[in-house]
Amino acid sequence: MRITALLAGVVLAATALTACGGNSDDAADAKVPDDPAQVKGDLTYAIWDVNQQPAMQEIVKAFNAKYPNVKVSISLAAFDQYFTKLKTQGSSDSLPDVFWMNGPNLQLFAGNKQLAPLDGLIEDKQVDPANYPKALNELYSWDGKQYGVPKDFDTIALWYNKKLFAEAKVAEPTADWTWDDYKAAAAKLKAALGPKGIYASGDELGNQGNYYPAIMSNGGYVIKDGKSGYGDPKSIEGLQFWSDMVKAGYTPTAAQNAETPGRERFFSGKAAMMWNGNWLVSMALKSPVKNDLAIVPLPKAPSGERKTPIHGLANVMSAKAKNPQAAAAFLAFLGSKDAALIQAKAGAANPAFNGTQTDFVNSAPYALKTFIDAAAQYSEPYPVSKDTSVWNKLETDEIAPAFGGDKPMSEVGPAVAAKMDEALGKEK
Amino acid sequence: MKARRADGSWPWLFVLPTFLGVVVFYLWPLLKTLYDSFTETGPFGGSTWVGAENYSTLIADGEVYRAVVNTVVYTAIVLLGIPLAVLFASLLNRPGLRGAMIYRTLFFLPYVALPTAISLVWRIIYNGEYGVLNQALGVLGIDGPSWITEPWFALIAVALLGLWMSIGFNMIVLAAGLKGIPGELYEAASLDGASRVQQFRSITVPLLTPSIFFLSVVTTIAGFQLFDQLFALLGPTNPVMPKTQSLVFLFYDAAFVGNDRGYAAAVAVLILAVVGLLTLFQFRFQRRWVSYD
Secondary structure, three states: OOHHHHHHHHHHHHHHHHHOOOOOOOOOOOOOOHHHOOOOOOEEEEEHHHHHHHHHHHHHHHHHHOOOOOOEEEOOOOOHHHHHHHHHHHHHHHHHHEEOHHHHHHHHHOOOOOOOOHHHHHOOOOOOOOHHHHHHHOOOOEOOOEEEEEEOOOEEEEEEHHOOOOOOOOOOOOOOOEEHHHHHHHHHHHHHHHHHEEEEOOOOOHHHHHHHHHHOOOOOOOOOEEEEEOOOOHHHHHHHHHHHHHOOOOOOOOOHHOOHHHHHHHHHOEEEEEEEHHHOOOOOOEEEEEHHEEEEEHHHOOOOOOOEEEEEEEEEEEEOOOOHHHHHHHHHHHHHHHHHHHHHHOOOOOOOOOOOHHHHHHHOOOOOOOHHHHHHHHHHEEOOOOOOOHHHHHHHHHHHOOOOOOOOOHHHHHHHHHHHHHHHHOOO | OOHHHHOOOOHHHHHHHHHHHHHHHHHHHHHHHHHOEEEEEOOEEEEEEEOHHHHHHHHHHHHHHHHHHHHHHHHHHHHHHHHHEEEEEEHHHOOOOOHHHHHHHHHHHHHHHHHHHHHHHHHHHHHOOOOOHHHHHHHOOOOOOOOOHHHHHHHHHHHHHHHHHHHHHHHHHHHHHHHHOOOOHHHHEEEEEEOOOHHHEEEEEEEEEHHHHHHHHHHHHHOOOOOOHHHHHHHHHHOOHHHHOHHHHHHHHHHHHHOHHHHHHHHHHHHHHHHHHHHHHHHHHHHHHHHOO
């Protein structure tokens, strides 16, 4: 008898455990009251980059100067576990109140009703989308509503090592370079530096840094209207460019990159150039070759076009925030010019708020303005769908290893497109 | 008996914390996983019953068979750590050995270090172009492979790391077992003229069988849970991963990359079933070789 009673108690306790947590007011139309002193409570703010934690703490401090009655605690999780953790928290209705979001996960979280839309904040002019690059507002919108306040952004440019170019007696890249120039220079660099174990390109064959820009520049696409673009002839040409680079021995293979990432080769003087983003600035400044580096815009596709994907993080708010008012106030502050300037000064990220990037541009002697101009002049939204991670895995498993292989991209591309379309068809 | 009855419900109260812990943290998740494996569950919950669909996908999935083979190969290699540890432990147990504590500490060190940290160090050792291992092989005139990016080499590299990490724990267990062997047995054997090797084979090994049995059960279970070394040593974007992934890696992939928790639960149930069967099998067969005298 007693055991039965005990078991019943246990079951009850378990039910209570699973039941608690939810059951709070809907945060969807949260607005910020006019009097900051009225906003009270505790908030958790989840982020994944330890390098940016000091800047985030600064921002919290500045926020508290305006809203003294809100206590914000920052919770840090490494990126590899960050979204795993958030998904687990989301399934038990215990997401942090405000947290960092990236493009590939936005629709997954918004589509599963985990995020609060910004409608109320935008209506009240607490957040004005006009302050951020348009592509980022689009990236953080789902089903006609915006969910994220853009925090920072990154684009792609051509990094190169001036000293290695001089050593190989090859003319330095210019903004007028085309893919053919890139290949021709790679051939000369390989001839001169190859025997010393130095690669012409330290390209990592990644989607964002390498084949997305190539596909977009060439007039192809990755995803459009819920369909894969990997079967498109223009996209295939973009992929083929990288496959040729690997096949000629200018760029290390995907396997070599898994062992020694291209950026490590580049920043230790073992590769002469690479397509990569502005997130590497702090790594560049710590590298032994920091005085030899330079940046120019990406080479143009044969058509004369040049494109880069633009990606950035955003701050979002949980749909079940325990304290919607305080969370909304904090979110609005994170999107403010003040917060952007604090970030820029810390140098850890390039703020998304238009016109606040000067401090970032001055943080290194590498023509960092290239990245800002790229965003304004030739950027395209980062390709995402609701279940981005599913086809991102197809990309890592099937596209990158095929570069330089025996199968032409005209076979690999359509095969990936078929699988990707199947995955996209399962999204709902 | 009567005296016991008089204890009333008090004993239960003392057991309660552990009992609750087991129910909430083991029994409940187990049942929930079993249930989930028959549903389609998204990344944030919200499940619909689909019957045995996940299991039919599982059977049709070629990746699963490869993962089973990989996991078995890994476990088999790590099991080799047990005979090695028996050898090392008995060498360290020799009376009058100088610096035994130092050796013991050295052998045990890998066990207390973080697996992820160790894996990152071994990534550098294994590096095909710059790694210490291939530099050393180069001195011997051997052109070493790219250890962590070639299919079978990568799996062996992960398994060798697992073996190296397991020896410390194995040795602690075996050292305790060795202490339990009465010294008179060796004295008697020496008087009868048995050599050291004969003593090792006829006294040490048979009397260690309970410890060896315990280790083989524990190592098999741990082997089937291979994930962190694989993830940290090879990296999730390594092109070799589809060919070296373990069952738990497949589970992780389904749950957190594919956002298909129902299927992930089915993989978890498969792992549980395989481990359960193997353990049962080992217990069944221990009578033939384990001596508890």
